[in-house]
Amino acid sequence: MHRIIFLLCFIFCSSVSALDCQQIPDSDIFPGDQFWYPVNSSDYVRIPPNFNCTYVIKAPITSSQVLYGSVLLTNLLKGVNDYMIVTDSLGAKTTLKYRSDSFLNYDIFPGKQISIQVVTKSVDMYSQFLIQVSYSKVKVGSTVQMKTGGALNYVNLATLKGFDPVLQNSITVQGNEPISMSLATSRYMYPTLYLYHSYIIDGDFYNQTSVHRLIDFEQSAPFVSLNNRVTLVTFQTDAYYATAAVLNPVSEANNFEYLTSQASVDGELDKVAFNPYLKPEACQVLAVDSKQIIMNSLNFDEEITSSCVAQVVTGPPNNSSQLLLDLTTARGLMPYTFNLKYFSVIAKGCSFSFTVKSPEQ
Ligand SMILES: *[C@@H]1O[C@H](CO)[C@@H](O)[C@H](O)[C@H]1NC(C)=O
Ligand SMILES: *[C@@H]1O[C@H](CO)[C@@H](O)[C@H](O)[C@H]1NC(C)=O
Ligand SMILES: *[C@@H]1O[C@H](CO)[C@@H](O)[C@H](O)[C@H]1NC(C)=O
Ligand SMILES: *[C@@H]1O[C@H](CO)[C@@H](O)[C@H](O)[C@H]1NC(C)=O
Ligand SMILES: *[C@@H]1O[C@H](CO)[C@@H](O)[C@H](O)[C@H]1NC(C)=O
Secondary structure: OHHHHHHHHHHHHHHHHOOOOOOOOHHHOOOOOEEEEOOOOOOOEEOOOOOEEEEEEEOOEOOOOEEEEEEEEEEEOOOOOOEEEEEOOOOOEEEEOOOOOOEEEEEEOOOOEEEEEEEOOOOOOOOEEEEEEEEEEOOOOOEEEOOOOOOOEEEEHHHEOOOOOOOEOEEEEEOOOOEEEEEEEOOOOOOHHHHHOEEEEEEEOOEEEEEEEHHHHOOOOOEEOOOOEEEEEEOOOOOOOOEEEEEEEHHHHOOOOOEEEEEOOOOOOEEEEEOOOOOOEEEEEEOOOOOOEEEEEEEEOOOOOOOOEEEEEOOOOOOOOOEEEEHHHOHHHOOEEEOOOEEEEEEEOOOEEEEEEOOOO
């Protein structure tokens, strides 16, 4: 009798604890739903030896909705030979081992998928894991046209927020040519987490030529789209500081080696430095939360020669910009107050730097 119960238990218990590779059924993929791997587990699950399963988790886009998925992966691997390979929704692969982080959070970008392969070797090391997936409906924002007439095109990222009762997750900007995007951020109160969970689509949700994390464009060359439209998206729900995405028609950006941006904020001095080689460089300074920019200091690295161009001009830097201040003759004028929300600084033939700040308003 005991033997039979034992045998029954052996069959039954092992079938209960045996993990399988069951994937999320389509009927469970809808906003507000949560799903656990292994199916219906609410606690960590022990992984048997010789386990090898790949969970593919999708966030589909349909004609009626754009879905986002948030994945919480608990890694309690114990065996030195056990591992998980995560391919995130932008295609980046990470291998997790017993010494990796235990709690990991991934976005599933709408229209994409992530995969998590869980592998254990023949020795049972009592490794455990749990995957939790939560689906939300993305609030797709409106499409706006690039402004003309000397206005700087920018998106204050405070207007985008993850799953907020009021704010949208995204905004689409439509131009007449491809778009160059540079980030204007604070250097010290830097919103790392926000920019990690924020993205730019070359195109829009329904036609994604490519998708990139905004954090990849901090302190780097601007992003240049192939389409005449880009979409800025965030899934981050936490607070962050003065940050904007500045958008220029690519023909405007192409006049420069780099056309970058810098936020001017309250409570810190941000330094912008130019070292132009053959082509001019330019930086768009934007007071994201203010209407005033104070240029606090100005420093030329060498004697100013007649070939040096160092100018503060209105708007984005192009042929309709007007000269506000010639920096080659302005060293005695610092600090200098501009009652403007933004301006551009153009540098050619000389290296120099300046600092900016903006009082709160
Ligand atoms: C998961 O739990 C739900 C509710 O208890 C049940 O209806 C469903 O059949 C379970 N799924 C599996 C695969 O066990
Ligand atoms: C796991 O399974 C996949 C797909 O069946 C296979 O390609 C891969 O080689 C396996 N890996 C291990 C370590 O067994
Ligand atoms: C300068 O930029 C503004 C704003 O983007 C635009 O309206 C204007 O046409 C540009 N001028 C030239 C000459 O490119
Ligand atoms: C998607 O964008 C590409 C590139 O701009 C375009 O050729 C294609 O027609 C678009 N597809 C749809 C369905 O809008
Ligand atoms: C101004 O226009 C000229 C001729 O159209 C062009 O060569 C030059 O690059 C433009 N400069 C800027 C800053 O837009």
